[in-house]
Amino acid sequence: MVNGILFYVIGPSGSGKDSLMTYARAQLAGNPKVVFAHRYITRAANAGGENHVALTEQEFKSRQQAGLFAMHWHSHGCYYGVGKEINMWLAKGCNVVMNGSREHLQYARADYPELHPVWIEVSQTVLAERLRARNRESENEIQQRLLRAAAYRAPVGEMVIANDGTLELTGEQLVKLISPKVIAVCA
Numbered sequence: 001m002v003n004g005i006l007f008y009v010i011g012p013s014g015s016g017k018d019s020l021m022t023y024a025r026a027q028l029a030g031n032p033k034v035v036f037a038h039r040y041i042t043r044a045a046n047a048g049g050e051n052h053v054a055l056t057e058q059e060f061k062s063r064q065q066a067g068l069f070a071m072h073w074h075s076h077g078c079y080y081g082v083g084k085e086i087n088m089w090l091a092k093g094c095n096v097v098m099n100g101s102r103e104h105l106q107y108a109r110a111d112y113p114e115l116h117p118v119w120i121e122v123s124q125t126v127l128a129e130r131l132r133a134r135n136r137e138s139e140n141e142i143q144q145r146l147l148r149a150a151a152y153r154a155p156v157g158e159m160v161i162a163n164d165g166t167l168e169l170t171g172e173q174l175v176k177l178i179s180p181k182v183i184a185v186c187a
Contacts, residue, residue: 004033004090006112007178008100011120012149014130016163016170017099020120022051023171024097024178033180035089037098040069040081055079071111073104097178102152118177119154122163 011017021036028034041052042060055063060079064072072081086096100108100117109115122130127149131142154160159177163170 002093004094004096006090006115007097007118008108008115009118010100010102013145014127015120015122017120019167020171020174021099023167024174027175033094034178035094035096037082037086037096039099042079071108073101075101095178095180117158119158119160120163121160126164
């Protein structure tokens with residue numbers, strides 16, 4: 001059996017990763033060959049737009065000590081983890097889509113050499129508008145996010161989705177990218 005592909009979706013906060021993944025998940029809900037991994041995060045379940053599993057810091061550290069995460073990192077005051085269940089899904093031939101971290105990418109690639117990063121890029125103008133519309137950060141924090149976003153660009157040859165357009169247009173690009181070429185049931 002051929003292993004599935006791990007799609008590691010990355011981009012700056014406000015680039016639309018969560019919206020694109022939610023769109024693709026809805027479009028591919030009936031496809032047993034595509035699985036969207038939930039992240040385990042030490043933040044409230046209703047914080048942000050991501051469908052994640054909320055854990056306390058103590059719960060997170062307990063799971064980490066038990067070796068239950070395939071990967072984990074700390075960013076912006078929260079702990080993030082992806083469960084080892086992704087290894088089983090990949091071994092069964094399923095494509096796995098996950099919301100990754102730009103800073104953790106090098107470590108994820110070391111553990112998953114066949115990983116396919118999917119860079120979500122957005123113009124600085126659109127990114128600034130989206131960050132302001134969220135009304136979660138001060139103007140100074142928004143400027144810091146914009147500077148940080150400008151520093152991260154996809155290396156030449158990597159998969160990039162430009163997300164300045166409509167959710168449907170950009171979402172369909174992600175759907176096409178992560179869809180397996182042959183539909184078969186994960187056994």
